[in-house]
Amino acid sequence: MSNATTNKSKKLTNPTETEKSNGSDEKSQENDITIALAGNSNVGKSVLFNELTGSNQIIGNWPGKTVERAEGKLLFEGKEITVIDLPGIYSFSTYSMEEIVSREYIAFEQPDVVINVVDASVLERNLFFTIQLKEMKVPMVVCVNQIDLAKQKGIVIDTERLSAALGVPVVATVAIRGEGLHELMEVATEVALNKSKNKITTLKYGAEVEDRIQRITQLIESKNLNLGYPSRWVAIKLLENDPEIRKLIESKSMQIVNSAYDMAREIESIHNEPSFAVIASERYFIANQFANGAQLQSDIKITFAERLDKLVTHRIFGYVISALVVGGLLLWTFIVGDFFSSLLTQAFGFFKPVDPQVSGPIVGILWNGAFGGIVAGVTLVLPFVIPFYLMLSLIENSGILTRVAFMMDSAMHKIGLHGKALIPMILGYGCNVPAIESTRILETRRERLLAAFAITFAPCAARTIVILGLVAVFVSVWWAIALYVIDIAVMFLLGRIALKIVPGETSGLIMEMHTFKVPSISVAAKQTWSRTKSLIYVVFPVYIIGSALIQGLFAYGFLTPVANFLAPITVVWLGLPVIAGVVLIFGAVRKEFTLLMLVALFGTNLAAVLTPIQFIILALVSMLFIPCLATLTILLREFGWKATSSIALANIVTALIVGGIAYRIIGIFM
Template sequence: MSKDTDERSPKPKRFKRSKKQEKEGDTPQKIDYTIALAGNANVGKSVVFNELTGSNQIIGNWPGKTVERAVGKLLFESKCIEVIDLPGIYSFSTYSMEEIVSREYIAFEKPDVVINVVDASVLERNLFFTIQLKEMNVPLIVCVNQIDLAKQKGIIIDTDKLSKALGVPVVSTVAIRGEGLHELMETAIETAGQKTVTDTHTLKYGAEVENRIEKITEDIDNKNLDLGYPSRWVAIKLLENDPEIRKLVEAQSREVVNHAYALAREIEEIHNEPSFSVIASERYFLANQFAFGAQLESKIKITFAEKLDRLVTHRVFGYIVSALVIGGLLLWTFVVGDFLSGLLSNAFSFFQPVDPQTSGTLTSILWNGAFGGIVAGVTLVLPFVIPFYMMLSLIENSGILTRVAFMMDSAMHKIGLHGKALIPMILGYGCNVPAIESTRILETRRERLLAAFAITFAPCAARTIVILGLVAVYVNIWWAIALYGIDLLVMFVLGRLAYKVVPGEASGLIMEMHTFKVPSISVAAKQTWSRTKSLIYVVFPVYIIGSAAIQALYALGFLTPIANALAPITVFWLGLPVIAGVVLIFGAVRKEFVLLMLVAIFGTNLAAVLTPIQFVILALVSMLFLPCLATLTVLLKEFGAKATTTIALANIVTALIVGGLAYRLFLPFL
């Protein structure tokens, strides 16, 4: 057994970035080596990337979260190394943009080393992709990560045996603790220094497949085709009937393509199934052999993580846990946010009361408005957004979020979606824009459109600011929670209607669920800051400038005519003050403008001008009304003008109908 994996061996050397390399100016400009990290989703690849580079890239636990590769730099033993974190994928097919991006980068950019990160506890499944990387004939290292979790399951990996079977270096790591990364980088430098790849260890398939691969490879070599990919890899792809590779080869030699097609037909006749399926089976057979040969099992104990997994995915208790997770996330945000908001409000009131100024010099009005914007941002945005993002990060990184998505699969099918759609919908509670972009993880345009439609009703951070800033602060937490319940009901009803209207069939759920793990506080903190800082950079300037401008416009009388024109809807139907019409229009630009305008016009003591029922109805209508301009823009880009217009109209009509009905229903209780 290899000394890296022997439980009696010394503890692996932990990787630490030096203080020197933390300083950007000390990193040499010249890149000595380029390393690409490749592998399946949820194997810890992004953790390896962050540990090596100190990058602030967000780490998530769902597949396909990043199409564009992430880049970082590392100073190791006086060498400047560029590290590329490729998207998490399972094959080099052409079914997704992530797979195309990864294979084209590896083939054409030619990194000095490709590090294939695999999960030690599910080695056979991960080696399916490793075999495809071997076929690419690249300088390859296999990083067997999460060996600690594998040991908890009674699995020990002999890296020496695995290295001998694959014909490439193999290093074991626990990336989240930095263990093994030093040896990994030493091996990477050594491999990169060899410059050329001589594959003397070609992985062979069964005779009927291997013979045909060799014939096509010989055809490609004899015709001297310039394809950019290794000949053997192209031959295998032609047998798999890969459309992109077939077009690439056909542009130079139709004869090779025709011969490959005929050979693929022969394989299909022998096995009575599609040739790509036959080759996939061959790869899995090899992966099974390699994993079985390198994997040693000790006495298996049922771990706490496995017991927890059974509870969370139980057909009865799983739904209770899912409800507790989602409800707990929101309740945590409300309780902690309300406490922090109170502390900050008292602190600012001690220094200077915040009251609007609608008379006097223009300079004094602008300054007063700007200060009110600062107070609104500090007391009504940060206290609620930071706790939400922190808890969401911990839930993501623990692995529980994918279990919740799995349990919600049957319920999501009621609106034509599967459980995987819950991930972008929960992301929508942070921001609708990246949530709609992340619907690309869904398989069909219909599913993406239905999910995007539902997401436009999800109370994002900006809407949450309005709900909490108006209802939780001035009414009570329970009415704020009630608004979230109403929102979920609206999303379900409208999703069900859209499911009936939009043609197509719902698909089944296939989702990777990685092992439960204790989330890293430091990783969650980095992720929280990465998400929060973009909000701060946008919200605070908008609040400061916008509050000053709105207060000036109100003082000069520009807003009153618009408000009066909309009074039949806002006053008669919704029971709101006259100014609410202008407030809702500004809120369509950015949702925070609803709160911002009220503070700019009336000050932070809004209870003096609005009744409890008006707080609730204004927050409800703002939550369901038109999504912000940024959301409409991404909808237009993803789905076109017709779908975007339909979704926008549905939002407006829903907000007005639900708001008017809620006003009449809630009035006796508030």
């Protein structure tokens, strides 16, 4: 971040390379700072993270956890800053792995400063979590983000008054435009470097609650337990009956646990409510006071975003818009992908050879296959995957995706799910693995299992490669769209069947919808690249090496016996070439292998060996067939071998039945 950026509302630029060239690599470790970004979902935290760190990011999982960890670096005024983007959460309870990961990181890793990102337009609701961060006694800066959207609603935030109430620095930002980020980093680094001088004030609750918090705190401190967590925070968690904290203290002192239990019962008898609800009410009361004291009302105008929100959630037009959003996403992918695929195919037409070689020296066979894999990856993968991920990011960041989920709630109930399940199902169109992991946002195992079952039929990016690479390129875009329609119908029908088989009740929908906003192109581009690069790193080597190996195996006759054994199914029932059996088996390892093997064996001009109806049937069966090994692995981890086996068997049976029926019906018209 350049020192020349003195205007506090000026857009943040990515200065990493510039500052590195000025020799700042030689700074001592004393200047290294770790910042954690914490806050609710949909407050612009990820946008802030992307604006600060640019492309200098590492995305992985927390050690021993399935929760995603995002870490990035930047240089600011000679200091190397590591930024950790904690999962979006609403409390430090133990209801989700994200909440446990966040509180353990803050308590045990002890970042130099926590930037608590809050949404200016819903300040009171966000301050509920801010108060919990205060209870953790961490060096903190509050980032009041999206102040532009708040002003559109007639809300102006007095940051100085809010800072005085909270006892921590407060900075206003518009992260999507980079406004206020320089001031935010100035304040954050100052807090991080002067932790010993920062007096962390304690927020007091009502008398009957506060008295018991202090008594438990004193008891904890008298035992010298070295818990890692602040004693006052532990006392509050014991009163809330937090199971993890209760278990931690039980191993050290049952006296504290019993005393806390008795005091929690006393609070419940006074308020005639569970103790955790009483403490939550106390936090909301304080949050309400702080928010009301800091909010200045201006002229309220009905904004375009509010009008759009009413239209998108309208009881009639909302369904039309939801269908247009999902359909538009797919149609955009088909049209744009087909256009770029044609351009790249023509460009690669100048390179020879690209046709398969199944005789001659082994080196020539392998090289020919490897080059064919490169051509297939460039012409059949990238043109379709990149437009899909780009548009998905724009829809996701604009706020439309959550509205679509809300509108689809009643329809999703028909298969035992609610609208929130639509989000992982749409993510399944990118990749089934993270989509199945994201089913954890659902409340019950039954809902997660039903959603995961439906997701295994969602055409992921790999299946999309097969559909578009076979059907959109060699038959027509409209037949590719028809396959998606068939897939949705199959998902709905099987979902209804699974609903009858899997016992249990469907819960209602509780989901926050953040304000509509214009998505950041740069943020969407970074998310697109983050999602695409893993595909490139994995798929391209697989295409190159796999294509060479498959061509070699075929040239030396290893695949023929397998193909002949499966011929009664592939040839007689499905109407496909003999080699299709081996193609489907390879596709069960990774779905791209279906297309990869065909290219390796027959070259990129597949129209010479397959008829239009065979293109359609092969793509359809591959789309519904057993999920890839990575998907089966995540299913096994999340649900066990019985559920995984049942889902895999349902995929195989469905693919073969639907494929055979489709072959006979489509054959009438083609």
